[in-house]
Amino acid sequence: MAPRSAKRSGVLELAVLGLLDQSPMHGYELRKRLSGVLGTFHAISYGSLYPCLKDLVARGWLVEDGEGEPTGLSGKRARIVYRLTAEGKEHFQQLIAEAGPDTWEDERFGVRLAFFGRTEASVRMRILEGRRSRLEERLDTLRQSLARSRERLDSYTLELQQHGLDSVEREVRWLDELIASERDASTTTKKSGAPTGQPVTTTSGAGNYPTAHGE
Amino acid sequence: MAPRSAKRSGVLELAVLGLLDQSPMHGYELRKRLSGVLGTFHAISYGSLYPCLKDLVARGWLVEDGEGEPTGLSGKRARIVYRLTAEGKEHFQQLIAEAGPDTWEDERFGVRLAFFGRTEASVRMRILEGRRSRLEERLDTLRQSLARSRERLDSYTLELQQHGLDSVEREVRWLDELIASERDASTTTKKSGAPTGQPVTTTSGAGNYPTAHGE
DNA sequence: GCCTACATGTAAATAGTTACATGATTGA
DNA sequence: TCAATCATGTAACTATTTACATGTAGGC
Numbered sequence: 001m002a003p004r005s006a007k008r009s010g011v012l013e014l015a016v017l018g019l020l021d022q023s024p025m026h027g028y029e030l031r032k033r034l035s036g037v038l039g040t041f042h043a044i045s046y047g048s049l050y051p052c053l054k055d056l057v058a059r060g061w062l063v064e065d066g067e068g069e070p071t072g073l074s075g076k077r078a079r080i081v082y083r084l085t086a087e088g089k090e091h092f093q094q095l096i097a098e099a100g101p102d103t104w105e106d107e108r109f110g111v112r113l114a115f116f117g118r119t120e121a122s123v124r125m126r127i128l129e130g131r132r133s134r135l136e137e138r139l140d141t142l143r144q145s146l147a148r149s150r151e152r153l154d155s156y157t158l159e160l161q162q163h164g165l166d167s168v169e170r171e172v173r174w175l176d177e178l179i180a181s182e183r184d185a186s187t188t189t190k191k192s193g194a195p196t197g198q199p200v201t202t203t204s205g206a207g208n209y210p211t212a213h214g215e
Numbered sequence: 216m217a218p219r220s221a222k223r224s225g226v227l228e229l230a231v232l233g234l235l236d237q238s239p240m241h242g243y244e245l246r247k248r249l250s251g252v253l254g255t256f257h258a259i260s261y262g263s264l265y266p267c268l269k270d271l272v273a274r275g276w277l278v279e280d281g282e283g284e285p286t287g288l289s290g291k292r293a294r295i296v297y298r299l300t301a302e303g304k305e306h307f308q309q310l311i312a313e314a315g316p317d318t319w320e321d322e323r324f325g326v327r328l329a330f331f332g333r334t335e336a337s338v339r340m341r342i343l344e345g346r347r348s349r350l351e352e353r354l355d356t357l358r359q360s361l362a363r364s365r366e367r368l369d370s371y372t373l374e375l376q377q378h379g380l381d382s383v384e385r386e387v388r389w390l391d392e393l394i395a396s397e398r399d400a401s402t403t404t405k406k407s408g409a410p411t412g413q414p415v416t417t418t419s420g421a422g423n424y425p426t427a428h429g430e
Numbered sequence: 431g432c433c434t435a436c437a438t439g440t441a442a443a444t445a446g447t448t449a450c451a452t453g454a455t456t457g458a
Numbered sequence: 459t460c461a462a463t464c465a466t467g468t469a470a471c472t473a474t475t476t477a478c479a480t481g482t483a484g485g486c
Binding site for chain 4: 431432433434435436437438439440441442443444445446447448449450451452453454455456457458
Binding site for chain 2: 036037039041106110113114115116117138145149154155156157159160161163164167170174178
């Protein structure tokens with residue numbers, strides 16, 4: 001085993017590996033795409049990204065290429081294209097094969113879902129159902145606390161809390177749709193003997209995916 | 216002016232001041248209520264809260280009381296009840312009178328809304344509308360990026376992004392309701408000469424308040 | 431010639447959590 | 459008496475942003 005210099009983030013690391021697993025890229029491009037899979041509305045800062053890339057290189061999961069062949073006469077440099085190594089690919093596969101309790105927590109669930117296309121069906125299901133029961137748990141707490149304090153709160157606070165509750169309920173319904181279409185896909189696959197465990201899009205454009213209302 | 220030892224957080228600070236403005240409380244109780252106004256689903260940790268309280272005391276906005284009168288025979292201590300000072304009250308009033316661009320950003324909007332009951336009507340309106348146009352801006356970016364990359368993305372990533380979009384759209388609709396009921400309230404007040412600028416609850420339980428899907 | 435977007439990076443500050451340490455009170 | 463919940467706190471660590479520093483490429 002490597003000497004465990006550990007340290008680096010978790011979600012960001014996973015997101016970067018996942019994007020580079022699709023295709024090599026330089027940091028600037030990577031940053032633009034990260035918001036898509038991280039689901040955080042503001043882009044990650046370079047102050048986070050570059051140190052992370054450096055770290056991944058140091059751990060042997062990434063290598064830096066000096067931007068392909070010098071196109072024509074320009075010979076421009078400056079860009080550093082990052083690419084997964086064999087170990088990097090293997091490591092990423094290992095990461096997306098995990099289905100532990102933290103995979104369905106707020107911070108990770110989004111990225112994991114974004115990479116479901118490369119995740120095994122059984123793992124996908126475990127994460128979706130884990131997420132669902134996590135939210136159900138949250139609903140219990142929220143409803144209880146709302147029931148306890150309903151008359152003490154003014155209408156604005158109430159509106160805020162009610163909204164939070166609605167958001168979680170909505171995410172549960174969304175998950176139900178996703179889970180249902182996973183089941184459909186797996187039974188259809190078994191019956192018809194279709195070759196891949198490829199994703200099936202839910203029919204409606206409904207459902208949503210809120211998590212927090214502040215921050 | 217005080218020597219600016221500054222340092223402390225912002226949202227957490229505001230939330231603590233707002234809760235203590237309603238009634239004095241000890242730290243443990245405070246923590247429980249904080250999740251309600253911070254809208255963060257996991258409670259804030261003591262490792263954040265106590266240092267923050269200490270800081271607020273140091274800046275003269277809070278004082279520590281040693282739990283009222285010793286009830287009957289017990290004379291139990293240990294609990295430290297925090298209470299706003301006159302300067303603390305004034306400072307809080309100043310904070311909730313602000314309506315700058317950061318007030319409608321993700322981190323602050325929730326807390327500000329939670330304290331709308333003590334916020335002037337014009338400020339409330341400015342914040343709600345600021346938030347609304349901020350989200351509209353977000354929708355533009357999101358729609359554009361989704362349009363650009365639609366065919367490149369697999370169905371899961373698409374589902375994720377679509378969900379994020381839906382969530383923001385839903386928050387806009389919710390804000391529209393809140394804004395409408397603010398307008399109603401202000402015209403009714405003017406016409407009937409009702410005494411307070413007190414909040415009016417929206418009729419439906421609809422609307423939601425999502426912001427981020429990961430994290 | 432200048433401005434905008436592209437592109438990479440570092441140091442310091444900021445925000446917050448986790449793990450630990452301690453002890454009182456309440457109810458089964 | 460034992461466990462759970464109440465209650466307060468600190469030190470170390472984790473994650474992330476902001477501000478700065480630097481330079482290139484392309485359009486007007």
